[in-house]
Amino acid sequence: MTVTALCHGEGCRGGNAGGRPGRRTAAGSRLCRACREHFTAGLAELAHLYEECGRVLGGASPGSLRERTTGGELPGLPFNGAAADVRAKMVSVLGSWSGLVAQQRGFTPPARTVADLTAFLLRNADWLAAHSAAAEVTEEIARLVRAGRRAAFPDPTRTIRLGTCPEPGCPGALALAVRTATRAAGPAIVCDADPGHRWTSDQWSVLSDSMESGQAPGAAAAATERWLTAADIAQLWHTPTGTVYRLASEQRWRRQGRAGRTYYHEGDVRACFERRAEART
Template identity: 40%
Template sequence: MPFNAAAAEVRSSIMTVLASWAGLIAEERGVAAPQRHVVRLARFIHENIPWISAHSAASDLIEELTQLIRVARKACDTRHVRIVPIGDCVRSGCTGKLRAVVKAVPGVRSRPSEIRCNADDSHWWASDEWAALAMRMQTLREHRRTWYSVADIEVLWKIPSGSIYRLANRYKWRRRKVAGRVFYHAADLQAALRG
């Protein structure tokens, strides 16, 4: 399972907000604050709801928690997550497959949030390494792959689809259509990108 950076970020925010409110309660009530653990902090705040509801900052707590809930639900929503197969892992001796994790927001053109190996979590590439990864994958494949989809080209070479269509037309890339998807010949793509 790929690492969900958005969920980790939200969890960190939840911890910070809960610790802050628990600290306020503990300080103003003169009681000990719980350990910095999400469940303990939430329980402590819950036990102090009668007191905090009379506090002048109660509406701020509700607003912050509502926002955190909204962001957490969005981060955990897997309905719009797509896993795009990229190819074999390029690390020596690894038999895993690389996959791009794409968080698709309806109505917004989404980019992969990460590329990871399914066999080893330490095999991952940041977006600024994708072009080098693509070159390395191409070298390792030794031209075994002949056709690339528009989505493949977007991910591997970071070329927007509009530019792909323009380049394909300009350089007369060979193309084929399979099940409604357009694929371009690897040799034509590589020749255009080298030139």
């Protein structure tokens, strides 16, 4: 394709670019490939964040597999105002952009539900990427995703239980501790019996083969069945949550529901990401 101009996407402008020069776009678009993918992943994630925010409206514990440490729900305060505000904002912003697309393209506007609005905008993502308002739409969608994550998963520290420590003779269990403020630095998988038994989340594929087998990472291991939420998968494989949901649907990962949440079979997830890694080499 013919290269034409600097990307207008939210990830390439201002402080979000991290000091690097903005990437260039392909002809017919105002976004680079990375910002285009980030934009569509954000749209896909919003429908799921809307549902997660709905879960915490009545005081349900946000997030996924985590430890309960102290206290409990505050009596008489079951309503989560932040989640309600974010859900209303999602409908308003997505409805506004869908209205623009419908008006300028002569389409029938979708129903004002987040699922219908995001599906409509995803079908028109290429048109929006080429529109003069591409900068604004990518910025507003990214802002909505950040707000939705904060409302759905407000606890700054989450603990994802992973299983038994694979070091010989160790009685401990492994957990992935994720602290929102240091997410960029990369979460670590740590044994609760011996902090010296520690791995980065990048080593999860190898580590998971040896867990609950009593052998060191890399040794032959018995198959262990584990189930992970989309948020867990996003943390372990450093992948946007929207991409996780897309892959789960495309690759038909095995799934099961527990207490209103969806869990995916870790073996299917790992096989998928291993194939993706091999395809990039």
